[in-house]
Amino acid sequence: MKRLRILLNIMGFAMMLFAVTMLVPVGVAAYVDDGTLNAFLEAMLVALVAGAIPFFLTRSHQHELQARDGFLLVTLVWTLLPLLGCVPFLLYFAKVGEPISFAFAYFEAMSGLTTTGATVLQGLDSLPPAINVWRATLMWIGGMGILVLAVAILPLLGVGGSQVVRAETPGPMKDEKLTPRIASTAKGLYAVYLGISLACWGAYVSAGMGLVDAYVHMAATVSLGGFSSHDASFGAFNSPLLESIAIVFMTICAVSFATHFKAIRQRSAKAYWQCPEARYVVAILLLAGLAISAFLWFRGTYATPFEALRYGMFNTVSVATTTGFANTDYAAWPVFAPLVMLLLSCFTASSGSTGSGIKLVRFLLILKQTRLELRRVLHPRLIAPIRLSQRVVDNRVLLALLAFLMLYVTSITVIALLLILTGLDPATALSAALASVNNLGPGLAGVGPASTFAVLDDFQISLCTFGMLLGRLELVTVLVLFTPTFWRH
Amino acid sequence: MKIIILGAGRVGSSVAETLVSERNDITVVDTNGAPLMQLQERLDLRVVVGSGTHLSVLEAAGARDADMLIACTTSDEVNLVACKIARQIFNVPQRIARIRSNEYVDQPELIGPEGFCIDHLISPERSVTRYLERLIEFPEALQVVDFAQGQVTMALVSVSPGSLMTGLSLAELAARIPDANLQILAVFRKNRPIAIEPHTQLQLDDEVVVLVETRHAHRAMRALRRTEKTAHRIMITGGGNIGARLARELVQQGYAVKLIELSAARCEELSTTLPEKVIVLHGDATDEILLEDENIEGADVFLAITNDDENNIMAALLAKRMGARRVMSLISRRSYGELMEGSRIDVAVAPDQTTIGELLRYVRRGDVVAVHRLRRGATEALEAIAHGDASSSRVVGRRLSQLPLPPGASIGALVRGETILMPHDDPVVESEDHAIVLVTGRRLIPKVERLFQVSASFF
Numbered sequence: 001m002k003r004l005r006i007l008l009n010i011m012g013f014a015m016m017l018f019a020v021t022m023l024v025p026v027g028v029a030a031y032v033d034d035g036t037l038n039a040f041l042e043a044m045l046v047a048l049v050a051g052a053i054p055f056f057l058t059r060s061h062q063h064e065l066q067a068r069d070g071f072l073l074v075t076l077v078w079t080l081l082p083l084l085g086c087v088p089f090l091l092y093f094a095k096v097g098e099p100i101s102f103a104f105a106y107f108e109a110m111s112g113l114t115t116t117g118a119t120v121l122q123g124l125d126s127l128p129p130a131i132n133v134w135r136a137t138l139m140w141i142g143g144m145g146i147l148v149l150a151v152a153i154l155p156l157l158g159v160g161g162s163q164v165v166r167a168e169t170p171g172p173m174k175d176e177k178l179t180p181r182i183a184s185t186a187k188g189l190y191a192v193y194l195g196i197s198l199a200c201w202g203a204y205v206s207a208g209m210g211l212v213d214a215y216v217h218m219a220a221t222v223s224l225g226g227f228s229s230h231d232a233s234f235g236a237f238n239s240p241l242l243e244s245i246a247i248v249f250m251t252i253c254a255v256s257f258a259t260h261f262k263a264i265r266q267r268s269a270k271a272y273w274q275c276p277e278a279r280y281v282v283a284i285l286l287l288a289g290l291a292i293s294a295f296l297w298f299r300g301t302y303a304t305p306f307e308a309l310r311y312g313m314f315n316t317v318s319v320a321t322t323t324g325f326a327n328t329d330y331a332a333w334p335v336f337a338p339l340v341m342l343l344l345s346c347f348t349a350s351s352g353s354t355g356s357g358i359k360l361v362r363f364l365l366i367l368k369q370t371r372l373e374l375r376r377v378l379h380p381r382l383i384a385p386i387r388l389s390q391r392v393v394d395n396r397v398l399l400a401l402l403a404f405l406m407l408y409v410t411s412i413t414v415i416a417l418l419l420i421l422t423g424l425d426p427a428t429a430l431s432a433a434l435a436s437v438n439n440l441g442p443g444l445a446g447v448g449p450a451s452t453f454a455v456l457d458d459f460q461i462s463l464c465t466f467g468m469l470l471g472r473l474e475l476v477t478v479l480v481l482f483t484p485t486f487w488r489h
Numbered sequence: 490m491k492i493i494i495l496g497a498g499r500v501g502s503s504v505a506e507t508l509v510s511e512r513n514d515i516t517v518v519d520t521n522g523a524p525l526m527q528l529q530e531r532l533d534l535r536v537v538v539g540s541g542t543h544l545s546v547l548e549a550a551g552a553r554d555a556d557m558l559i560a561c562t563t564s565d566e567v568n569l570v571a572c573k574i575a576r577q578i579f580n581v582p583q584r585i586a587r588i589r590s591n592e593y594v595d596q597p598e599l600i601g602p603e604g605f606c607i608d609h610l611i612s613p614e615r616s617v618t619r620y621l622e623r624l625i626e627f628p629e630a631l632q633v634v635d636f637a638q639g640q641v642t643m644a645l646v647s648v649s650p651g652s653l654m655t656g657l658s659l660a661e662l663a664a665r666i667p668d669a670n671l672q673i674l675a676v677f678r679k680n681r682p683i684a685i686e687p688h689t690q691l692q693l694d695d696e697v698v699v700l701v702e703t704r705h706a707h708r709a710m711r712a713l714r715r716t717e718k719t720a721h722r723i724m725i726t727g728g729g730n731i732g733a734r735l736a737r738e739l740v741q742q743g744y745a746v747k748l749i750e751l752s753a754a755r756c757e758e759l760s761t762t763l764p765e766k767v768i769v770l771h772g773d774a775t776d777e778i779l780l781e782d783e784n785i786e787g788a789d790v791f792l793a794i795t796n797d798d799e800n801n802i803m804a805a806l807l808a809k810r811m812g813a814r815r816v817m818s819l820i821s822r823r824s825y826g827e828l829m830e831g832s833r834i835d836v837a838v839a840p841d842q843t844t845i846g847e848l849l850r851y852v853r854r855g856d857v858v859a860v861h862r863l864r865r866g867a868t869e870a871l872e873a874i875a876h877g878d879a880s881s882s883r884v885v886g887r888r889l890s891q892l893p894l895p896p897g898a899s900i901g902a903l904v905r906g907e908t909i910l911m912p913h914d915d916p917v918v919e920s921e922d923h924a925i926v927l928v929t930g931r932r933l934i935p936k937v938e939r940l941f942q943v944s945a946s947f948f
Contacts, residue, residue, distance in 0.1 A: 162533060177535040180491070180514035180551075 005058040006065055007073050010164075012055025014077050014150050018084060019047035021141055025088070025134035028212065034128035036092050043087035050084065068486070070163030071477050077147055078113070078469060085109035085138055092131060103458040107465045112138030114472035115354060117226025117324040117441030120454045120461065124231050129212045132229040136219035142472070143223025143354040144193045144257070145169065152186035167477045169352060178261055192260045193354075197222045200249045207241050221249045224355040226324030226441040233449065234314070234327040243314045243327055254281050254321040256352030276388040277350035277360045284348050284360075285320060289313040292337050299334050312337075320344035322355045324441025324449075331448030338444055342431060345440045356439035356471045358408055361388070362401055369398060407475045412437050415467045422460055432456070436467030490514070490852060491555045493581075495541035495571050496562035497524040499821060500587060500613055503841035504559060504848055507866070509534050510931070513852070516550045519562075541571040544578060552579035559848065561587035561611070569593070569605040576606035585609045585851060587844075589730065609851060613844040618734040620843045621817070624836060625739065625790050627710050628720045628815045631696065631836055634846075634861040635703070636872045636925045637904040642706040643674075643870055643925070645863055646713060648695045654713060660687035666712045669705035670911050674698045674901045674927045677864065682897065682929040698863065698870075698927060700901035702909050720789035721745060724813070726774030726804050727795030728752075728759045731819070735792070736767045747783055749774050751795075774804035777811065786812030794819040794838075802829055809833045826865060839865055853934075855941035858923065869934060870901075870927045873941040875918050881943050884918045892918070894926075895936045901925040 022044040029037040065073070086105035093100045104120045111118045112135050124132065141149070145168040162182040178185045200222050204214035216229045230236035234243060252260075255278045263271035272278040293305075293312030302308040311328050318325040319341040330338055347363035349355020368386050376382050386393045412433045419429035424446065431443030432453070442449040453461060470478050480486055490513045494501050497519035505528060509515045515534035518541050519525050525536035539546030541562060552558070558575040560568035568586040575581040586607045593599055594615075600607045623633040632645040648654045654662060659673050676685050677696040683689070691697065701709045723739055725732050728750030736748045740763075747768045750756045760769040772779040774793060785791070791813035793801035798820050805818035810833070817836040820826040826837040842862045849860040850871070859872040879886030883893065889900055889912050903910040904923040910916040918924065928937055 177529075180516050180533075180535040181512075182533050184514070 003066065003069055007069060007076070008054040009058040010065065010073060010147075010150065010154070011077055011080065012051045012053070012058070013154055014146055015047055015051025015080065015084060016055060017051075017150055017153070018081050018141070018146060019044050019051060021137055022047065022088075022134070024137045025130040028133045029128070029130035032129050032212075034130055035095075036088070036128045036130040039088045039091035039095065040130060040134070042091060043084070046087055047084040065163065068163075070167045071480050071486075074147060074164060074167040074473060075469075075478050075481055078473060081146065082106055082109035082113050082465075085113060085134075088131070088134055092128070101458055103461050103465070104454070107453065107461045108135070109138060110465045110468050111441070112136075112225065112227060113142035114439050114468040115139050115142050115223040115225035115322075115356070116436065116439040116468045116471075117220065118435060118443075118447070118453045118464070118468075119227065119441075120452055120456075122231070122452055122454060124229055125236070127229070129229075132216050132227075133212060135227045136216040136225075136229075139223040139225035139227055140197065140219035143219075143225065143253075144190060148186045149190060152183060152190055154183075167473065178258055188261050188265075189257050192257050192264060193222065196249070196252060196260070200245075203245045203249070204242065207245055208239065209237070209242065217246070220325070221246055221323065222253050222354065224250060224253050224321050224323045224349065224353070224439075226318070226322075228325065234318075234325045238327075240310055243310065246325060247314060247317045250317050250321045250323050250325075251282060251285055254285070254349045254353050254355050256350045257354075258352045259350075274389055275350075276364065280360055280364065281348060281350050284344065285317050288320060288340070288344055289316040292316045292340065295337055296333065301333055316341055316344070319440065320348040322349055322357055322438050322440045324435075326442065326449035329448065329450040331442075331444050331450060342434055342440075342444070345434070345438045356437075358405065362404065364388070365393065365398060365401055366405075404475065407479060408437070411467065411470055411475060415463055418463055419456075419460055422457070424456070424460065428455075432460075432464060433467060436464040437471040439468060439471045490557060491551065492516070492557045492559060492852070493518060493547070493550050493552060493555045493575075495519070495558070495560040495568070496587075497521070497528055497536075498561070498563055499841060500561045500844055501559075502528055504561065504845055505534060506532060507845050507849070508852060511852075511934070516555075518546060518550050540567070542567055542574060544574065547571070547574060547579060552581060555579070555581050557581065557583040557585065557851070559585045559587075563589075565590050565593065569607070572607045573605045576602075583608050583851060585611060585848065587611050587613060589614055611844060611847045613840060614730045614734060616843045616847055617731050617819070617838070617840045618738065621731070621735055621792065621794070621838065622738055622742075624817060624838070625720055625723060625744070625792075627706070628790055629710060629713065632863055634863075634870065636859055636861075636870075636902075637909075637923050640703055640904060640907075641700060641902055641909060641925060642703045643698065643700045643861070643863075643901065643927075644706075644710065646697050646699060646710075648691050648693055648697065650693060652713075654691050654697070655693055656690060658688045658690050659685060662691070662713075666705075666709050669709040669712075670702050670909070671705075671709050672700040672901055672911055672913075674700055674899050675868070675929055682868075696864070698868075700925065700927075720815070722788050723747070723790050723792065724783065724785065724788040724808070725749065725792045725794060727793065727801075727819075728755050728769070729794070729796055731794050733759055733763060735794070737763055740764050740766045747788075749779070749783075775800065775807055777807065780808060780811055788813045789815065791816040792819075793817070798822050798825050802834065805834045809835075823865065842866055854938045855943075857938075857941070863927075867931070868927065868929050869931070870925065871937070872904075872923050872925050873937075875922045875924060875941060876920055877943040878920060882920070883940050884924070885920050885922075886917065888915050888917050890915050893940065895933045897930050897933050898926055898928045898937050901927055 026040045029040050086109035089105040089108055108120055147164045147168045151165055201214055201218040204218055213229055220227045259271050259275040259278055293309040296302055296312050297305050297308035314327050315330045322345050346357045347360055349357055351359040351361045416430045416433035427444055428446035432447045435441055435443035446455050447453055492513050492515050494505050494517045497517050505515050505517050509532045517528055518537045520540050522538045529536045537550045558581045560571045562568055565588050572584040572586045575584050584607055588610050598604055627633050630644040630646050634643050663671055675682050675698040722745045724747045725736055726749040728748055736746050739746050749770045749772055751773055753771050756769050756771045785808055791808040793804040795801055801818040805816040809816045815835050818834050820837045826839050829837045846861045850857050856874040857871050861870045875884045877885055900912055902925045903916055926937055928934055
C-alpha cells in the first residue's frame with residue numbers, strides 16, 4: 001500500500017507536468033483563434049485534476065521509490081498520459097461533427113508520445129494549427145521522456161529516480177552516469193535537447209518555414225517522430241534546403257544525447273570519436289543514403305543523379321532514424337529500396353538517442369560476438385572479451401541482449417500475425433508491425449507514406465498502439481509486468 | 490559538494506552512503522567493479538572502475554571540478570599518491586587520506602604541501618582505538634566523545650536495571666552532582682527523542698545524552714553509576730591493528746590487559762612488539778575453557794574486536810554469560826549492531842561511525858571543528874565556532890536562549906578559551922566561541938550549519 005502511494009504521488013506529478021505542456025496548444029489556440037481553445041482548456045483541466053488529486057492526497061508519502069517500482073511507474077505513466085493527451089482530439093472531432101473512435105484518438109496520442117509518427121488523421125493541412133501543435137508537442141515531450149523531466153524537477157526520487165530514467169531511456173548499458181546525481185543528469189540531458197530543438201527551429205524558420213510549421217516539424221525532427229502538419233509531409237515544402245536541414249538534425253538526434261552532453265561539457269568533438277556508436281550512425285546513414293540514391297538512379301526511378309540523391313538521401317535518413325518524414329511516396333519505388341530502409345530502421349538509431357528499434361549498440365555487439373565465434377573456430381583457446389570503446393562488455397549484457405532480440409522478434413511476429421489474422425494483407429501487416437515497434441511511423445503498402453493508419457479497424461489499431469508502447473519502452477520495461485513473479489512479494 | 494571517494498571498501502561505502510544522503514555529488518572509484526555496481530544500484534551516485542592513482546581514472550571521476558578527495562583504499566601508498574596527484578594535477582582543494590600505518594603519521598614534511606599534499610589524515614584504527622579507550626574509562630556509558638580539545642565530555646548513558654537514575658527527574662539528577670556542571674541534552678525513549686523538562690522522569694532503558702566538563706567527568710559518571718568500582722582488568726580478543734594499539738595504550742595507563750589471538754604467528758609477533766605486561770594468549774575467544782582458565786568472571790571489561798562480526802558477537806555473549814562485568818563488541822554491519830545493542834552485549838561499537846565523524850567535520854559548512862555521531866548515526870553532536878559580529882552572524886551577540894535553533898537541536902555548552910559556559914547561565918555568544926550542539930535528526934543539520942555560517946558581508 002505504501003508503495004502504491006509513492007507511485008500515485010509521482011504519477012500525479014507527471015500528469016500535472018503533462019497538463020502544463022498543454023499550455024503550448026492553448027497559447028496557439030488563443031492566438032490564432034482556431035476554435036479549439038475550449039477543447040484544450042477542458043483537456044488541460046481534466047489532466048490537472050487527474051494529476052492533482054493523487055498528488056495532493058499522497059503528498060506526505062514522498063519516500064524513496066524502490067528500484068522495481070520503476071518499471072511499473074514508467075509503464076503506467078506511459079499508458080495514462082496518452083489517455084489525457086487524446087482528450088483534445090476526441091473533443092475537437094466530436095465538435096466539428098466527424099467524431100473519431102477512442103481507439104483512434106488514443107492511437108494518435110500514443111503515436112505522438114512514443115515518437116512514432118503514424119497517424120490516423122486525414123486532411124492534416126486543413127486541421128486547426130493548435131491540433132497539429134499539440135501532436136508535435138506530444139512528440140517533443142516523448143522524445144526525451146516525461147519522467148526524465150519529472151526527475152530533473154523533482155529532487156525526491158533518489159535511487160528510484162535513476163531506475164525510472166533507466167527504464168525510460170533506451171539502450172542496453174545504462175550504468176555509466178554523466179553526473180553523480182541523477183537529477184543533474186536529467187537536467188543536463190534536457191538542456192542539450194532544448195538547445196538542439198531551438199537550433200532546429202531557428203534553422204527551419206530562417207530557411208523559410210512559417211513559425212507554426214517550423215515548430216511542428218522541429219518537434220517531429222528532434223524527437224525522430226515524424227508527424228507533419230501536411231498530408232504530403234516534407235513533400236509539401238518542396239525545398240531541398242529544408243530537407244538538408246532536416247537530414248542534419250535527424251542525424252544529430254540519432255546520436256546519443258549523452259554523447260552530445262559530454263562533447264558540450266568537454267568543449268571538444270573527441271566525445272563523438274570515443275562514443276562507440278556515433279561514427280557508425282553517421283557512416284551507415286551516409287553510405288545507405290548514397291547506395292539507395294545510386295540504386296534509384298540506375299533503375300531509372302529519377303532522371304538526374306541530383307534528384308535521385310535528394311529523394312534517396314532524405315527518405316533513407318528519415319526512415320533509418322525512425323523519423324518517418326517523406327518527401328515523396330517512397331513505397332512506390334522498386335520494392336528493394338523501401339525494404340532496405342525498413343531494415344535499417346531496426347538498428348540505426350543509437351542508444352540514448354530519441355530514436356527506437358533495437359539500437360545500434362546492440363547491433364554492434366551482435367556483430368562483435370559473431371566475429372568472435374568465427375575467430376574461435378580457428379583458435380579454440382582464444383580469450384577475447386567483447387569490448388566497446390575499450391570497455392569490456394559483461395557477459396550478462398550479451399545474454400540480456402539475446403533475450404531482448406528474442407522479445408523483439410517475437411513481438412513483431414505476434415503483432416504481424418494478429419494483423420494478418422484480422423484481415424490485413426501480409427505486406428501491410430508486417431510493415432505496420434515493424435513501423436509500430438520501431439516507432440517509425442509509415443510502413444509500406446496499405447500503411448505506406450501516401451496513406452494513413454486509418455484503414456485499420458479498432459482492434460488492429462489497438463494492437464499497433466501496444467506495439468508502439470513496447471518499442472518506446474524497449475519491451476523489457478513493459479513485458480516484465482506480465483511476469484507473475486513481478487507481482488509476488 | 491562534489492566529492493570523489495577512492496575505495497569502495499567498508500569505510501568508503503559507508504562514507505559514500507552518509508554523504509550521498511546529504512545531497513552531495515559523490516563519485517566512487519575502485520579497481521573492483523562488483524562492489525561499485527552494488528553501490529550504484531543502492532545509492533544515487535556515480536562510480537568509476539579503475540585505479541585511483543591513474544590520471545585518466547581521476548579525470549573520468551571528475552577530479553577537475555571536485556571539491557574534495559577522500560582516499561580511503563586499503564593501501565596507504567595508493568592513498569598518498571592519489572592525494573599528491575589530486576593536488577598537483579587537478580588542484581582539488583581538499584584532500585583527505587586514510588592512513589593505517591603509524592610510520593607516516595607524524596611526518597609533517599611527508600604529509601604536508603612539500604610531500605604528499607594531504608590536508609587531513611584519518612586513521613580508522615586510531616579513532617576506533619581512542620573511542621574504545623574512552624569507553625573503558627567510563628564503562629557505564631554506551632558512547633563517550635570529547636569536544637574542545639578534551640575539555641568537554643559528552644556521554645550516552647542508558648538507564649539500566651537497578652541504576653540510580655531510574656525514576657529520578659532530571660532536576661533531581663542534576664542536584665545529586667551539585668558542582669559538576671552536568672548538562673542533560675537529550676533523552677531517547679524507545680529510540681525516539683522526547684521533549685525534556687526539568688521534571689521529566691527517567692525510565693528504565695532510556696538513553697540519556699549528558700555533557701560535562703571533563704575534569705568533573707569521573708565524579709559525575711560515578712554518581713550516575715550503580716557501583717563504585719572502576720574498570721581495571723581488561724580482556725581483549727583479536728590481536729589485529731586495533732587490538733594491539735589498544736593493549737599498548739591500556740597497559741601504559743596501568744590497566745591489566747590480557748590479549749587473546751587466534752593465530753600463533755601473530756601471537757609471537759605481538760608478544761615481542763607489545764610491552765611485556767600485556768599477557769598475550771593463543772587461542773579462540775569462543776573457547777569456554779580458555780576463558781574460564783583466564784578468569785573471565787574477574788574481567789571488568791571484555792572487548793571482542795576481531796575483524797569478524799559473528800565471532801565478536803558470539804565471544805561477547807559467551808563472556809557475558811561466564812561473568813564478565815561489561816562486554817563490548819566491534820560490529821561493522823549496521824543491522825547486526827542494531828540487533829545486538831541493548832541485548833546481553835552492553836556496547837556495540839560501529840567502527841565506520843567513528844571514522845565518518847572524523848570526515849564529517851571537513852564536509853560540514855561553517856567552521857566545524859569536530860563532529861561525532863551518536864546512536865549509530867541518527868544523532869550528531871558537533872562543535873562549531875561562531876565567527877563575525879552581531880551584524881554578520883546569526884549567533885554572535887545573542888544570548889543562548891535567543892538563538893533560532895530548530896526544535897530537536899540544543900546547545901550543550903559554550904567554550905571560550907579555557908572557560909566552559911553552561912546554558913543555564915544563558916551567556917551571550919561571542920566571536921570565536923566554540924558551541925557544542927546536539928542535533929537529534931539528520932534533516933536538521935543543514936539548518937544548524939547555516940546558523941553558524943557567516944554571511945557574505947563578513948569578508
